[in-house]
Structure formats: structure tokens, C-alpha cells
Amino acid sequence: MMSWWHKTLSGQLVAALLGALLLSQAVSFLFVWQERKQVLEAGDRAEFTNRTQSLARLVASLPADVRERIARASATDGTRFWIAPATEPGSPVWLGEMRAQFATPLARLLEASEGVALAEGREPGEAASALASAEVADEQSPPANWPANLPTGARALAFSDDLGVGFSVPLGDGTTFNAAYYNHFTGSILSTPFPMTFALTAGLVALVAIVVIRRIAEPLARLTQAAETLGRGEVLEPLPETGPDDIRHTAEAFNRMQERLHRFVQDRTRMLGAIGHDLRTPLTTLRLRAEFVEDEELQARMFATIEEMRAMTEAILALARQESETEPTRTVDLGTLVESLCEDLAEVGNDVRFEEGGRITCRCRPDSLRRALRNLIENAVRYGREANVSLTSAADGVEIRVRDRGPGIPADRLEDVFAPFVRLEESRNTETGGVGLGLSIARAIARQHGGDVLLRSGGRGLEAAIRLPR
Template sequence: MTLRLFPRSLAGQLSVLLIAAVLIAQVVTLAFFAESRRSAIDAAAREQVLGRIATLANLIEETPAGQRDRILGALSTSRLTYSITPEPLVRNAVTAWPDDETRAKLDEIFGPGRQVRAEFADDDRTGIDAHMSMHGNGLGPGARQKGKRWPPTLALSVLLSDGKWLNSETLLPRPQLWAWPVVMSTFLTVIAISLVMALSVRRITKPLREMAQASDRLGRGESVPDLPERGPEEIARANRAFNAMQARVSRFVADRTRMVAAISHDLRTPLTSLRLRAEFIDDDETRERMVATIDEMTRMAEATLAFARDDAAGEESRNTDLVALVEAVSADFSDLGHDVGMEGPEHLYLSVRPVSLRRALRNLVENAVRYGLRARVRLERTATGVVIAVDDDGPGIPENKMEEVFAPFTRLETSRNLETGGVGLGLATARSIVRAHGGELTLANRPGGGLTAAIHLPVAAET
């Protein structure tokens, strides 16, 4: 079974795409925000360190030489160390700010004229590692393990009034860019947008689902009420067009059905008159042939009228146990002495018009026992619907006649005997009924001889 990561429904696809767009936008925004926040925190931390050592330099210059080491030791921490050396630990006066305002910033903090050497390192510490270490605590770039990522470091060397250098090395704090408030804000934003989007998409797609269900029911021959013309303008217009189409189709079918019924009904009177007149013909052979022809025409007219009346009755669909329906038809023919068998599941329910479907199945079973000696009815569920197959042991049908036999009043039996050949409306009626259910009736010759007539009925569309 294949796992579908992308939903098939319109609502699902719109939801996934919109949530993905929101997440991408949030990630890009947070990336810019994080970089800006990191730069601001780094600049503030460096300026704070410079101000601190500037204050310390002024204090050391006013402190006796014997007390300087005690003051520096008290102020040193695991992330900040101070030392006084004859030579500056920062050999090269690289800057803490990579711009032209560095000198002005140092003069502003330390006072004009004081020699200050500053060096800032983030990941690439080679310039500092060559000549600096955290004296006394083993921390800092000089003690860094190979391959280990350390926080950014700011090293300073300030010239004192007595010619010595006050050195400091500070491990600057690494800002936490992806804090919980940021993550929660992103999460809540996605949830809020998803809820609004879900309500909007549901409002848009609900009329589409209703139209799909109505189309499926209409295709299966059920009566469908007019769709409400609501929602966005495009969907309301589509519903309006669907309602108009349904009305036109219904009028067309009703008009044609009434016309066929009227013609069949009107033919009965002249046929009756012709039969009465034929009875007065003296030639017995001619009279019998004419009466037989008129009787055949009468049977055809009556069959057409019965079909038109049944079609115009407008039977409603209802949930029906097809197994019970097939068993009832098989039992009717078995009671008449025909060899009819049936196989299938214990129960199989489907929404159909049972009277019409029973008539279609009776026509197929009747053809099977008439031309194929016996009938075997198979009922099974498939991936797309239900199949009712009727097998017989007859001669089959030539391949070039498979479609022709569905035409009304078409008979392959050439005896013109109404008892053995019928009037040629059985398959036409059966196919019309099956297609009115949204299904299809197919014929196929069996490999071992005989014919299979299969009714394919679709299941209702999923909502």
C-alpha cells in the first residue's frame, strides 16, 4: 500500500501549500531576525567590555603596584581574565569593529591619545592563538581543543601611563537565537492561519462536494434536487449551470419517453383494426401470415409501451441487498423448471432501483436459459463497484454483432418466432436500465463456449 504524503482533496492540498508557505516565510523572517539580533548583541557586548577595561585602566593607574595583581585576580572570572605585562599580548592592532569608525569608538571610550589594541575572533582564532592564552585558568583560544567550537573572543591590550600593558581576554556570550518565545510565536501563527484557512477552504469546497455527489447521483439515474447557488461567484455560477443542465436533460428524457409511449399506444388501435380485417381474408395461408405479422407488431408495440411506462414511473433508489434480489430472480426461473444457479457472498448492499434492476436481470437470465440451455449468476464486489455476471452454455455471439444486439428490435434468431426469439427489446431494455444506474452492461464470449453478460454497477461517490 503506497503512503500518500500529499493529499488528494482540494482542501487538503490548499492546506498543505498554505501551511508550507507560512512556515517558509516564518523561517526566512526568523533567520533575518536572528542574524540582526546576533549582530546587535555582539556589538553591545564588545562595547560593554571596552568600557569595563577602560574603567579598569584608569583604576589601575591610580593603584599602587603592589595591589594591582590582587585587584586583577579578584576581577578575573572563567570568562574574563586580566593581566599586566611589559609587552602587549595583542601584537597586531586589528580592530573589534570592521569599519572606519573603530578609531573614533576607541577614542570615545578610552580617551584620545591612549594606545589600545583590540582583536575580535569568532570561529577563526588563528591570529589570537599564535600569541594569546587565558593566563591562570587555562581557558580561551590558547587552550582551545582542536575542532571544538568556542564562543567569540575579544582581546584587548591598553597602554598604561607607566609603560606597561593591561591585557584582557573576554569570552563573549553566544546569543540564543531560537528561543522558546520565538518558536511558540511561529507555532501559534501557523495554528491561527491554519484555522482561518480551514474554515475558508471548507466554505469554498463544500459546494464542490455537493456538486460531485449530485452529479454521481444524477449519473446513476436518481432524482436530484436543485443545488443551492451559494459560495463564491464561480461556484454559484457552476451550480446554476448544473441545475439548468439537469432540468434540460430531465425535460428531454421525459419528452422522448412520452412520445414513445404515445406512438406505441396509438399503434394498438390500427393494429387491432388490421387484425380484424385480416380475419376476413379467404386464403388461409395469406390470412395466417398476415395475422402472425400483425401479432408480432402488436407485441412489439406493447413491449415498447411497457418499457416507456416503466421508465416514466421514476422509481426511487434505496439501499438493497443484491444477493437477495439475485436469489429471488434465480428462484423464479428454477420454479419454472430452468437450470439456474447462483453464487456470491452472503450479503451485498447497494443503492439501486430494485424493480428496474430486477427486470434487467430477468431479461439476461431469460436470454441465458432460452439460448444457452442454463444460467449461472455470479455476484461479486470489485474495487470500483459491483458485478452481476450471467454465464450460459449457448453458442455465443459473433464478435462483430456484440454491439448490434443492443439495438432495439434486433434479433439474431431468424425464425421470427415470438416464443423463441422475442421482440428484440430484452438487451436494449437491460442496458438502458443499467446505464440509468450509472453502470454498464457488457457481453463477452466465454473461452470454453457460451456467453457472459455482466452488469457493472458503480458504488456511490465518496464524500
């Protein structure tokens, strides 16, 4: 699964879309969350102010012995109400009373409001810990929008760090009704619809993205497969020119390229065939005229030259036929193919040995591959007196190796011998070598399969290897 995300176009595009969605959702959520927090805080403070005013009226109308119980019973998680002797609001005494109220758990306050004695001891909670260092940052008397029917001596207090607000309302009997609110709004992202909303949105985006991206990726996959097939020299049908404009134009360009390549190869092959064919007539004429030469030594040299030209012409025609043939590609057992060729060459007196290995299969054109391998083995026997053939497998393909015990090739000439008609043996004697097309034909065949022919010379002998992709 991770490989799909990292290596495929579909995976990377879907990941990019989901990443962009997550980022945009997160930024939007931060703004919404902040606005929601401000709205809730404003609502809580407005509610607290209204409740404080209502309780102040109620407490002022009750007997002194029940005021404390009513105040305690009105407490919530974020608010505290209490009756205390009149002190300066915001003074250390008043702040100490407020911290004591918040340090007392709500359950104990409610029990005390029902007549149960308030237990000693404190269990500081979040509010008490936060308000431990709170100081009065602002004071207003009378509070804003304060009702006219409530004591005008009431004061509103704003705590430092915007932790909350407090009120102190004189009751006219030497006591005050006190109220404090702690801004305890925190909330959790898990308590919001955001996770579910993002999951549903991401699922829908991913579903739509996969459908759309596959419409783009499938033509690209076909193009990749077609390019690989074309590189192996196989016959290929034109790609469907469908999909978005960019993909369709790419398919059209590939089809045009393929057509031009085939036309170029056909023209080149036709030209080589024509040259080789046309050379046969003057060569035949030369041989007939050489028959009338009376000097036997001169006649023999002329026959040798004509024969060499005839061999070169036949090699050109063989190369032309090789490039024009459209042998179908199929999967074969390479071990069986190579072993049978080695046995055929050994039966006619060549010192050829095959080192058996495991079963290796490969898609190729068997007749063409046999021709290329035959050229390498015959070269090894001609120049190195023997040929040891082996087959090895690698992760990215297979390799057929042919080793001999000849003099080898200088390192600076390893590539030169692949050029047509190039021979390191410069006598041009057909008894000691061919016309110089064997390696060229072998490499052409290997490259038509998407592979190559490599030469390695080191120490005693030469190793030629046909490397083929899987």
C-alpha cells in the same frame, strides 16, 4: 489523519496555508535573527570597549601587586583581562598570552583573583578553539574615540574572520593592561519566541482556514453527492445555491443541467410512448383487413408480420414506461432478490440455478433491477438452454453474473447486440428470439443505477454481468 491531509480539499488548503506561513515566518526570522545578532554584537563590543577603558583607569591607579587580581576578576565568558610585560601587540607572544587566557576556564581565573594559585593545565573551550588560528587583521593606535586621559600609546586590534577585538594599554612601568573579546554570539532558535509565536499563529490560521474552507468544501461535497445520486437515476432535489460566487454559480449550473436532463428524458420517453400508442391503431386495422383475405397461407404470413409489429410496439411501450417510472431507490438484500427471481423462473419450467453466496446489500430500484435481470436470464435460457446465476462483491461495487452454455457471441459483435432491435438470429422468428430490446432495456436500467451490463464470450457459452456501484 494523513489521509485527510493528502486527499481532502480542506486538508490540502490548510497544509498550503501553513506551509506558506512557515516559509514566510522562516524568511522573516532569518532577517530578524541576523539583525538581532548584529545589534547584540555591536552592543557587546561597545560595552567591552567601555569596560576596557574603565578598567584601564582603575588598574593604572592601583598598586602593581593587585593589578593582576583585579584584571582576572573582571573576566567574563567572552572577555579576558590580564597584566603582562610589555610586548608588541599582535605579536606571536601577545597572541599566545591571549589564547592561554581563553584556554583557562573562567572559574579558575576567578579563584586566582581571590588569592588561590592558578592551577596548571588547560581545558580549551569554544573560544580557545576558535582563536587557535586567529591572527591580527587590523591595528589602530590610538583606538577610535579613545579618551584623552588614557595613554595615547594604547592599541586596538581586530582579529581575523571578525572573531573579536583586543586592546593593549601601556601602564608606564614596563607592563601593559591587555583585554580581548571573543565574538561568541550563537544563540538557539529554541531560546527565542519564534517557536511559540509560530505555533500560536499557525493554530489561529488553521482554525480560521478550516472554518472558511469548510464553507467552500461543504457545497462541493454536496455537489459530488448530488452528481453521484443523479448518475444512479435517483430523484434529486435542487442543490442550495449558496456560498461564494464560484460555488454558487457551479450549483446553479448543476441544477440547470439536471433540469435539462430530466426534460430531455421526459420528452424522449413521451415521444416513444406516443409512437408506440399510435401504432396500435393501424396494426388493429391491418389485422381486421387481414381477416378478409381468402388465401390462408397469405393470411397466416400477414398475421405473423402484424404480430411481430405488435410485439415490437409493446416492447417500445415497455421501454418508454421503464424510462418514465420513478421508482424510489432503497437498500435491498441482492441475494434474496436474485434468488427469488430465479425460483420464479424455475417454477415455470426454465433451467435456472442460483449459486448462493454471502449477504450483499445494495441501493437500487428493485423492480427495475428484477426486470433487467429477467431479460438476461430469459436470453440465457432461450439461446443457451440454461442459466447459472451468481452474485459477487468487489471493492467498488457488486456484479450479478448469468452464464449459459449456448454458442456465445463473436467478440466483434458483443457491443452490437445492445443496439435496439438488433438480433444475431436474422430470421426474425419470435419463436427463436424476441424483438431485440431485451439487452437494450437491461443496459438502460443498469446505467440508470450508475452501472452497466457487460458481455463476456469465451470458450463454451456466454456470460452476461450486471455491474452496480455500492
